[in-house]
Amino acid sequence: VTLDELRRLDGAKLRYALMDLAKEVDGAIALGRGDPDLDTPAHVVEAARRALAEPVQSLQPVPGMPALRAAIARRALGDHGLEVDPEQVLVTTGGQEGLFLVISALLDPGDEILVPDPRYTSYDQAIEHAGGVSVTVPTHPEDAFDLRAEAVAARITPKTKALLLVTPSNPTGGIITPGEAEKIAELAKRHGFIVISDEIYGKFVWPPHEHVSIGALPGMAEHTITLSGFSKAWAMTGWRVGYVIAPQDAIQGMAALKAATTGPVANVSQAAALAAAEGDDACIDAFREVYAERRALMAEGLSAMGCTTPTRAAASSSGPTARPRGCARSSSPTCCSRRRACWCSPDRLRRRLERLPAHHHAAADRGAARGGGTHDAGRAALRRRGQGTFVTPEAASTREDQRVIRTNEEQLVEIAVAGAISAPAFARGPFLPDNDGLAVVRPGMYGYVYNVRVGDPAFGWQGDHVEPGASIDHPDSGVHHALHYLTCMGNEAVVTSGLAAGARGRVVGEHARILVDFDPEVHDRLCVGDTIQIRAKGRGLRLLDVPNVELKKMSPELLHAMHLSVEGGKVHVPVALELPVKVMASGAELNSEYVDQDLTSGDRAYMREAGIDRLRIGDIVAIDDADHYWGRGYRRGYRAIALCIHGDSVMTGHGPGILTLMAGTADDIEWSIDPQANIARYLQIRETL
Amino acid sequence: MPLAVPLAARVEALRGVPAAGRDGADVEVPAAAREASLDALARGETHYTDRPGILPLRQQVAALLAARHGVEVDPRGGVVITCGVTEARFVAVQQLLPAGTGTLVALTRGERVAAACVVRGVRFLGPERAVDGPAVLYLTGDAPATVRDPWLARAGEQGWPVVFEVGEDGFHPAKAGLAEQTVTIGALGLEQGLEAWRIGFLAAPSATAGPLRDFKQALTICTTNLSQWGALALMEANA
Numbered sequence: 001v002t003l004d005e006l007r008r009l010d011g012a013k014l015r016y017a018l019m020d021l022a023k024e025v026d027g028a029i030a031l032g033r034g035d036p037d038l039d040t041p042a043h044v045v046e047a048a049r050r051a052l053a054e055p056v057q058s059l060q061p062v063p064g065m066p067a068l069r070a071a072i073a074r075r076a077l078g079d080h081g082l083e084v085d086p087e088q089v090l091v092t093t094g095g096q097e098g099l100f101l102v103i104s105a106l107l108d109p110g111d112e113i114l115v116p117d118p119r120y121t122s123y124d125q126a127i128e129h130a131g132g133v134s135v136t137v138p139t140h141p142e143d144a145f146d147l148r149a150e151a152v153a154a155r156i157t158p159k160t161k162a163l164l165l166v167t168p169s170n171p172t173g174g175i176i177t178p179g180e181a182e183k184i185a186e187l188a189k190r191h192g193f194i195v196i197s198d199e200i201y202g203k204f205v206w207p208p209h210e211h212v213s214i215g216a217l218p219g220m221a222e223h224t225i226t227l228s229g230f231s232k233a234w235a236m237t238g239w240r241v242g243y244v245i246a247p248q249d250a251i252q253g254m255a256a257l258k259a260a261t262t263g264p265v266a267n268v269s270q271a272a273a274l275a276a277a278e279g280d281d282a283c284i285d286a287f288r289e290v291y292a293e294r295r296a297l298m299a300e301g302l303s304a305m306g307c308t309t310p311t312r313a314a315a316s317s318s319g320p321t322a323r324p325r326g327c328a329r330s331s332s333p334t335c336c337s338r339r340r341a342c343w344c345s346p347d348r349l350r351r352r353l354e355r356l357p358a359h360h361h362a363a364a365d366r367g368a369a370r371g372g373g374t375h376d377a378g379r380a381a382l383r384r385r386g387q388g389t390f391v392t393p394e395a396a397s398t399r400e401d402q403r404v405i406r407t408n409e410e411q412l413v414e415i416a417v418a419g420a421i422s423a424p425a426f427a428r429g430p431f432l433p434d435n436d437g438l439a440v441v442r443p444g445m446y447g448y449v450y451n452v453r454v455g456d457p458a459f460g461w462q463g464d465h466v467e468p469g470a471s472i473d474h475p476d477s478g479v480h481h482a483l484h485y486l487t488c489m490g491n492e493a494v495v496t497s498g499l500a501a502g503a504r505g506r507v508v509g510e511h512a513r514i515l516v517d518f519d520p521e522v523h524d525r526l527c528v529g530d531t532i533q534i535r536a537k538g539r540g541l542r543l544l545d546v547p548n549v550e551l552k553k554m555s556p557e558l559l560h561a562m563h564l565s566v567e568g569g570k571v572h573v574p575v576a577l578e579l580p581v582k583v584m585a586s587g588a589e590l591n592s593e594y595v596d597q598d599l600t601s602g603d604r605a606y607m608r609e610a611g612i613d614r615l616r617i618g619d620i621v622a623i624d625d626a627d628h629y630w631g632r633g634y635r636r637g638y639r640a641i642a643l644c645i646h647g648d649s650v651m652t653g654h655g656p657g658i659l660t661l662m663a664g665t666a667d668d669i670e671w672s673i674d675p676q677a678n679i680a681r682y683l684q685i686r687e688t689l
Numbered sequence: 690m691p692l693a694v695p696l697a698a699r700v701e702a703l704r705g706v707p708a709a710g711r712d713g714a715d716v717e718v719p720a721a722a723r724e725a726s727l728d729a730l731a732r733g734e735t736h737y738t739d740r741p742g743i744l745p746l747r748q749q750v751a752a753l754l755a756a757r758h759g760v761e762v763d764p765r766g767g768v769v770i771t772c773g774v775t776e777a778r779f780v781a782v783q784q785l786l787p788a789g790t791g792t793l794v795a796l797t798r799g800e801r802v803a804a805a806c807v808v809r810g811v812r813f814l815g816p817e818r819a820v821d822g823p824a825v826l827y828l829t830g831d832a833p834a835t836v837r838d839p840w841l842a843r844a845g846e847q848g849w850p851v852v853f854e855v856g857e858d859g860f861h862p863a864k865a866g867l868a869e870q871t872v873t874i875g876a877l878g879l880e881q882g883l884e885a886w887r888i889g890f891l892a893a894p895s896a897t898a899g900p901l902r903d904f905k906q907a908l909t910i911c912t913t914n915l916s917q918w919g920a921l922a923l924m925e926a927n928a
Contacts, residue, residue, distance in 0.1 A: 013903060016903065016906070035736050035737050036736075037736075039733060039735070040735040045730060045735070048730060048915070049727060049730060052723050052726050052727050052730065052915070053723065053727070054718075055717055055718060055720070055723070056715045056716065056717050056718070057715070057716060057718050057882070057885045058714060058715045058716065058885060059714075059884050059885045060885065093772050093887075093909045093913075094909055094910055096907070096908065096909055096910050097908060097909050100907070100908055104697065104699065104700075104808065105696050105697055105700050106694070106696065106697055107697055108697045108698055108699075109789070111697075122907055125903075125904070125907035126907065129783065129788075129907075130697065131788065131789075161694060192693060192694060193694070194692065194693065194694055221690055222690050222691065222692055222693040223693050225692075235735070235736075236735060237735075237736050237737045237910075238734065238735045238736045238737055238738060238911075238913070238914030238915070239735065239913060239914070239915075240772070240909060240910070240911070240912070240913045246692065247690050247691050247692045248690075248691075249691045249692055249696070250691075250692040250696060253696045253700035253703075254700075256700065256703040256704070256706075256804075257699075257700065257703065257808065259775075259804060260703070260775070260779055260804035260805050260807070260808055261775070261776060261779050261808075261908065262771075262772040262773060262775050262776045262779070262887065262908075262909060263772075263773050263775040263776075263887065264885075264887070265887065265913075266772075266885065266886050266887040266888075266913040266915075266916050267885040267886070268726070268886070268913070268915055268916070269913055269915075
């Protein structure tokens, strides 16, 4: 596997490739596989032995052996606090198939599912197969990676069909606390989504913490599907037995799916699982003691190496996988400030690989020469190929340095600029030629658009270049240009004449006019011609720790709202979408300080294939290999962060427009997908998208 | 108490689709398989196996395909052991057909793959139907030559993938020059009493097999450890 090949991989495929690399390294220890090295308990093995010795056997029903379903139903009360009927149990070919069936049974194409991150990347494959959309919910080391209800709430949309709750979490060991479980349960009931509660590691939570099954909370039975299995708690990975607990209609649906996927689980495995389910937990208690000792040893070793671990780590972990909980950096794929050991999620690693330029190879070799630690094996394997490295942070900045975005904003000048709400105007008659040569008339540019706002889709309107909210301008050329060059996104605006005088809004775009959002409550009082004054501030704003990045039309307010982080000399930017540079069209000839650049959206099929048709007005987007320092052109290794400011266009070579917010190179800017990265959220214009 | 949200459309679409497979008649399991699995149990074979399956079993599958059908596959990169032939069919349909837009033409025994097509949201046709555009062929070893040969010729011309479920006779689409575009699937020991052991395989040129293997891993990680050892013993006994 070469570095170039790794760059093209994603999620689980990247994980498999890295595992293959690690196989070639002597002494490498696999920490990525949740396969207990302990033996399956003796009474379970004995039950299997008896089943195998039977000369006559018969195929079991697809939903599972009736006795096993009944035993799981009985155990559900003790393990999960769930009172269920055996008909509410589906026996699956490991927990993995259970997850696949649940996702397939729930998600239609386009449905969104909230997934805590860092996460087990096999979730992604099941979601992708169903056509669902993963919306990641970040968890943080300072919270011991526990999922927070407020983080969930911030990402709920009308398309949210489910939340994937994993407690304890693989790979972080984060758990759901009783208080957060109650809050999330309320969210599920209020917004009408399903909680998929993956509790495969539920036996491995240590006092004073407790395992919480959210399905047992009042009113949650019809909002919860619980997943678990025998692999982890009974060291039975090779037997492939898991189970799903859900309302009966869902179990029937999943059983129909299971008939198509694998059919019933192997007889001998079900017989063994029956013995496990009917036995007591003495064997599990013994496993817990072993894991507790190992966890303490691991924590001690990590501590000696300089890794920080949350205090809660002493009490709770994901057990068999023995992963350290917590790390010193919240946004880094590596955790150890001394760089001797690290963990990373494949997605973050992939992002780093994508951005790893050739000249970092030498630095990688220097890092490998320092040596020592878990991922040094992979690093050395890559280095042997002369291809590259596992990524380590180049900067030795402190944790505080990474969190605080240092700027020069105290030096900025704040000045009033002004314009008036324009009236729609047709420069060359009303007809526009569309991509198929038809002449059409569409509204959208200039004036005041009542029913399109930032956060709304950029595609799908019977309009052209639809500008959200108020479009303001000034007839004097000099004032016009000052209005354009000095106004920054996020600046505050106030109406200074007319019935709406005193109403306040926010600058959310710059097209041929400056675009200002106002609360719909003032719509009826705003008129064409009303004057609007803007407190323009942002010109000259810089990131002190990433000096090569040029900020354009960026107010300090927006900058601080965008959840940026700086690490290793790079600024990390959440974006809603990546736009391929090949679709960037009209406006390339303009300088990047003035108005916008359109996509060319005429190839509708490609827009769908690339997911660009999901673009929303106000989305923050990334464009790789785009140089926006002085103009907006193609240049390899350069990178731009931009804001979608208007809707699609019927005109050839036109489409939704983007305004440059940051110009830099791949060495200066890195990005990750956050579907909620939209100026409407950042400026608190809309609570949900 | 029903679930609070409607299930996905594919679940509703599965209602009325016939399920492949048989219900639980008693069958006698060969002693060789039972004894080998007991030995494996005594050795502690209770953990995940290699994701594509234990290598000796993959080698046996490759040897069987070479001996019976004249097809060469790489046991390391081209063979995946599955949870019964059901999983092999499902994996092949999900990976070879584009979601929502593909077409599968089942020449024989279409009921075996009908549900998998519904899950994938693809068109499912019999051999009597006209096909416009690309398609995937599914056929079993007992497909009549009069039906089979014209469609295989068309698959060869169009470059369509073929999913072939092996039978007892020696025919294989490779004989029509389609070795590179055929995914071969089958059950192991199904007719010899191992139906409840849930063991099957898929085999393909390595470049094709890679994505199939990855999808199988995402679906069930690996196949039941003890079943693999039992099937291996049975194949060795038969060989």
